[in-house]
Amino acid sequence: MENEFSEIASMIGDPVRAKILWALLDGRAYTATELAVYADTTPQNISMHLNKLVNADLLSVESQGRHRYYNYSRADVPYAIEAIASLIPGNNLTERKLVEDKPVRYCRSCYDHLAGKVGVLLTDGLLKQQFIYKKENSFEVSGEGEAWFNSLGIDINLLKKQKRSFARPCLDWSERKHHLAGSLGAALLNRMIVDGWVRKEKDSRTMIVTRKGEQAFFDHFKIDVR
Amino acid sequence: MENEFSEIASMIGDPVRAKILWALLDGRAYTATELAVYADTTPQNISMHLNKLVNADLLSVESQGRHRYYNYSRADVPYAIEAIASLIPGNNLTERKLVEDKPVRYCRSCYDHLAGKVGVLLTDGLLKQQFIYKKENSFEVSGEGEAWFNSLGIDINLLKKQKRSFARPCLDWSERKHHLAGSLGAALLNRMIVDGWVRKEKDSRTMIVTRKGEQAFFDHFKIDVR
DNA sequence: TTAATACTTCATTATATACTTAAGTGTCGA
DNA sequence: TCGACACTTAAGTATATAATGAAGTATTAA
Structure with a gap:
């Protein structure tokens, strides 16, 4: 061992x-x-x-x-990376990280999809509008949902053909709720970056919701991220 | 960096x-x-x-x-070690290894607190009885919990005064769930060793739950570890 | 006091592996 | 279909560092 x-x-x-x-x-x-x-x-x-x-x-x-x-x-890898990084000497995590955590908690990328408060809200919004629904250990897309995703330029059938899991729930460490992961979650985040709804902060996993994004989240997901 | x-x-x-x-x-x-x-x-x-x-x-x-x-x-070091260990390939596969790993998986010490299936069960038991509850990135002890810990001879206020973190969740590589770490986790394991609930195997991290321990786990934590 | 133990320090050697040079696939666009 | 591009594979070299051998400092016990 x-x-x-x-x-x-x-x-x-x-x-x-x-x-x-x-x-x-x-x-x-x-x-x-x-x-x-x-x-x-x-x-x-x-x-x-x-x-x-x-x-x-x-x-x-x-x-x-x-x-x-x-x-x-797999997600364990970045987890271990961060655990090692926490050993870097003089890394006064007490003060600094607490500050850093704030925006990271709020909205961040987790591997390749959206996490944090916004990620969870977004997933809840999709569930509430019944575009997706939970089935055993994964999310499924409803007929209505498929049309909705298509309207955003996301092709459900194409994503399903990929080897990786399509739409799995990923437990959020800050919110203790599930957010949408898998190829669907990734496609969604990608779309949001391309359309300028969210922006990546340099050298960090923090995501910033743009003004345009705030409006779009409200229009498309019926959620208020402010 | x-x-x-x-x-x-x-x-x-x-x-x-x-x-x-x-x-x-x-x-x-x-x-x-x-x-x-x-x-x-x-x-x-x-x-x-x-x-x-x-x-x-x-x-x-x-x-x-x-x-x-x-x-x-410092305690971060063993945490990082465990995080890296969780990356060992085929950790949840191959028949033979499963048998070999069994006792270690079942109950082991992780630095200075209890891990493995028993460690996770114990933590769940404490949560279920609302002696502890999760708050952001740490566990907190409830009023009821404080009395309960005191009845085991564990002084919460004394532990809180220590420099190290009081009660943090530590990810378990075999169970993929959190177990109780920090000074509270250490005090609990110490108590359990002193009272003969668990015993350390020689030259290994495997812990053995004694007959007395089985009964005590049921009485105090309302969990069945068998 | 002496000898043995526990551990460290320093200079030298050995070796694993990261890197280089060179020659390949397979894919795309003109 | 050709050449540029993205990337990989294979063989040989270079170098960093782990392991060794020899010698030295405390500490304990006889």
Whole structure:
């Protein structure tokens, strides 16, 4: 057991791999080239490291044409990353993190979908309008909901074809309620970023709801996020 | 920031250092020689590694005569160790391993408090009886709970005065749920050991629930641990 | 006082693995 | 269909650092 433990830890500990894992904390998937630039190394090298991370099941890849998008394979990974980060000396978490937590609590990306208070509200809104409903361990989209998602340019059938789970509930650590995850949650967040409803803060998982977003949330989800 | 992160992770990742950190998970402090035997290496080598871990503020030393006792410098360290351990692949698969892991999964110490199935059940029991309740990122003790803890000889006010966090939720890698950590969790485990509810297995983090303990868990926590 | 124990320090060696150079796939657009 | 691009694979090199050997400091017990 200690051997496996040590393997994982040293897998995370290499400078280049640490940078990769760090970069992914913002919830986006990145291509090998992007990560090579970020980590300031060559494509061959980053490729080798990414390969190791995938083999260790810390990352997973998704091919899209000639691009390969890398991301965490599961939510435990960013959780462990943050646990290690909390060990950085002189990280006076008491004062600083409490302040930082505030907006993060409110609205943040969790892996690749929306979490925090806004994420939960949004999911509640979808449930209330019966665009989605809960079924055992997943969410299902109603007929009405499918039309609604389509009106936002989100193709339900296309998402269902993906290997990853379609619409799973993800427990929110700050709200203690479920928010919408899976490919549907990801597609929704993507849409919202593209349309400028929310904006990513630099180097953080905090999301900012724009004025446009506030209006849109009210119009489409019937929720007041203020 | 990524550099410090990588330094910490690779500090944990070295095979010998990983063994050290792993051994300390049972909550006891160890001497350099003991750790050298455990990690199957020479005194010089273990000394060098221990030195690095102390410099990185992951461990602290206490001299007692010609012995030097090493232990975690703070509670965040074992938390991070557990978070990394939760990434070990195939943790919930393969028949054989399930059998091997059984006692450890069932009941074990996590640094200085109780984890595993029993630890989670116990925490759930306390929540259900409303002796503790969750508040943001920590547990709080109710008035009723305070009286209950006092009846076990645990002084809440005394524990709250300690520097370390009082009652924080700690994610359990085998159960994927939170169990009670912090000084309250430690005091509870201590009480349970003193009263002979649980017993430490030699050279392992496995805890054995005694017959007396089974009865006591039912009486005090209203849970059936069998 | 002496010898043994517990542990550390320093200089040297050994080795694992990250990186480089070179040569490939497969995909896309002109 | 060609060339540029995104990325991977394979073989060889370089380097960081873990392990060793030798020597040294406290501490205890005889």
